[in-house]
Amino acid sequence: MSASNIKKTPLYDLHMELGAKMVEFAGWSMPINYPMGIMGEHHHCRNKAALFDVSHMAQVIVRGENRAKAFEALVPSNIDGLPVGKARYTFFTNDEGGIMDDLIVSNAGDYLFVVVNAAMRDQDIPHMKNNLTGCEVIEITDHALLAIQGPAAESVVAKHAPAAADLKFMETMEVDFLGTTCRISRLGYTGEDGYEISIPQGEATRIAKILLEDENLAPVGLGARDSLRLEAGLCLYGNDIDATTSPVEAQLNWAMQKRRREEGGFPGADRILKELAEGPTRKLVGIQPLGRAPARQGVEVVSMDGTSIGQVTSGGFGPTFEGPVALGYVASEFAAPDTDVQLSVRGKLLPAKIVKTPFVQQNYKR
Amino acid sequence: MSKYFSEDHEWIVVDGDVATVGITEHAAQQLGDIVFVELKEVGDTFDQNDEIGVIESVKAASEIYAPVGGEVVEANDDLTDNPSLLNANPEGDAWLYKIKIADASQLDALMDQDAYQALIA
Numbered sequence: 087m088s089a090s091n092i093k094k095t096p097l098y099d100l101h102m103e104l105g106a107k108m109v110e111f112a113g114w115s116m117p118i119n120y121p122m123g124i125m126g127e128h129h130h131c132r133n134k135a136a137l138f139d140v141s142h143m144a145q146v147i148v149r150g151e152n153r154a155k156a157f158e159a160l161v162p163s164n165i166d167g168l169p170v171g172k173a174r175y176t177f178f179t180n181d182e183g184g185i186m187d188d189l190i191v192s193n194a195g196d197y198l199f200v201v202v203n204a205a206m207r208d209q210d211i212p213h214m215k216n217n218l219t220g221c222e223v224i225e226i227t228d229h230a231l232l233a234i235q236g237p238a239a240e241s242v243v244a245k246h247a248p249a250a251a252d253l254k255f256m257e258t259m260e261v262d263f264l265g266t267t268c269r270i271s272r273l274g275y276t277g278e279d280g281y282e283i284s285i286p287q288g289e290a291t292r293i294a295k296i297l298l299e300d301e302n303l304a305p306v307g308l309g310a311r312d313s314l315r316l317e318a319g320l321c322l323y324g325n326d327i328d329a330t331t332s333p334v335e336a337q338l339n340w341a342m343q344k345r346r347r348e349e350g351g352f353p354g355a356d357r358i359l360k361e362l363a364e365g366p367t368r369k370l371v372g373i374q375p376l377g378r379a380p381a382r383q384g385v386e387v388v389s390m391d392g393t394s395i396g397q398v399t400s401g402g403f404g405p406t407f408e409g410p411v412a413l414g415y416v417a418s419e420f421a422a423p424d425t426d427v428q429l430s431v432r433g434k435l436l437p438a439k440i441v442k443t444p445f446v447q448q449n450y451k452r
Numbered sequence: 453m454s455k456y457f458s459e460d461h462e463w464i465v466v467d468g469d470v471a472t473v474g475i476t477e478h479a480a481q482q483l484g485d486i487v488f489v490e491l492k493e494v495g496d497t498f499d500q501n502d503e504i505g506v507i508e509s510v511k512a513a514s515e516i517y518a519p520v521g522g523e524v525v526e527a528n529d530d531l532t533d534n535p536s537l538l539n540a541n542p543e544g545d546a547w548l549y550k551i552k553i554a555d556a557s558q559l560d561a562l563m564d565q566d567a568y569q570a571l572i573a
Contacts, residue, residue, distance in 0.1 A: 118511075119484070123484060123485055124484055124485055124510040124511065125484075125485035125510055126485075128510075309484075309510065309511060313510060378487075378488050378532070378535075379488050379490065379506075379508070380487065380488060380508050380513070382512075382513065402510065403487040403488070403508070403510055405485075405510070410487075410488075432506065
């Protein structure tokens with residue numbers, strides 16, 4: 087992609103002002119880190135609070151009388167019956183039972199508020215327009231999306247919007263926030279308590295600057311966002327889940343509620359229901375390298391007797407874990423926690439073990 | 453003593469037939485927070501431009517290439533225990549190797565300080 091058609095978020099000038107190092111991500115110019123650096127930013131999020139610009143993600147409104155029921159034709163989660171003011175993690179499945187994208191759906195009362203990955207918007211929005219029968223699908227292109235994450239997130243946000251303190255994990259509401267109507271949702275992608283706030287684009291920089299006056303809040307880039315989500319055991323679409331991995335393989339059974347498992351009626355139900363009943367042949371697991379060397383995406387996982395059993399899908403160094411951490415698929419018979427395995431890193435077999443995720447305790451406000 | 457630089461962002465200071473080798477400030481800055489260092493052992497030999505180690509930052513893995521051929525006479529094992537030293541002082545305490553140079557004429561392929569500054573400018 088040439089420099090001229092890389093997209094900029096409404097906060098681009100602020101990133102420049104804050105000294106961000108920018109990279110191209112999914113067609114957008116995004117901060118990878120600020121002068122604090124990835125490691126410092128990671129710790130800042132775990133210890134205080136981080137401000138992320140996630141405006142590259144697509145925000146979509148779905149209207150229509152039967153919107154919840156219609157949405158269920160595309161995802162294996164309960165959307166019909168999701169209470170007003172609640173958000174839910176789910177995924178679009180394809181006819182082969184793979185994951186087309188993962189997303190958050192919120193019941194905003196009069197409509198569904200949907201946030202999908204930036205890299206998948208060109209697939210997801212036509213997918214919704216073509217298949218949500220009787221619904222109107224409107225991409226919101228005039229709003230920024232800011233995430234405020236970390237133990238101090240509540241104090242940073244609630245001093246400007248006291249109602250935000252009363253939200254619980256996976257709850258959402260519209261509030262007057264510094265003179266502008268914003269949608270505040272208590273969720274995120276770091277394993278920490280925090281919020282995502284949808285803000286009219288013209289107000290986003292002003293609001294971000296006011297928030298940053300709080301000494302507990304620092305801007306944090308995509309670099310630390312990746313190490314934070316990895317320690318929290320959260321999947322990254324394109325790495326850990328994709329069109330070939332089923333939600334059962336990805337250990338996302340918790341996102342497929344009982345009624346949907348009983349009724350089916352979502353794309354790929356044949357494979358998914360079969361894997362739920364019989365177990366998948368491979369599973370996404372946490373893998374802890376026992377030395378210091380990180381094992382990155384693509385590293386082969388090998389059994390103790392030398393057989394290839396899978397592959398690392400995300401891996402790196404966990405600053406809070408204080409060591410290397412990874413996620414990857416292994417054949418199901420090797421997926422139990424504490425199973426010894428080996429990782430083929432630069433031609434050497436290094437010791438590792440299967441571990442439960444998250445690597446770092448999640449701190450959601452339930 | 454003369455200091456030379458390679459295109460792979462290593463520095464090398466030559467004292468007689470022994471050279472001290474490390475990565476430049478510029479390289480350390482580009483890599484970001486360094487979390488893992490793997491070095492060869494004393495007695496290992498290699499040619500110029502051979503891979504002689506790996507440095508991993510929170511972002512990515514990078515190979516270290518030999519600015520000259522020779523033999524490892526000392527490896528800085530403090531770095532394997534404390535990789536972040538490389539961010540703190542890459543052109544000082546955090547050197548990687550002392551190398552016995554096999555062929556001093558290989559130094560001719562390297563840059564001086566001015567040429568290296570021009571490369572990274």
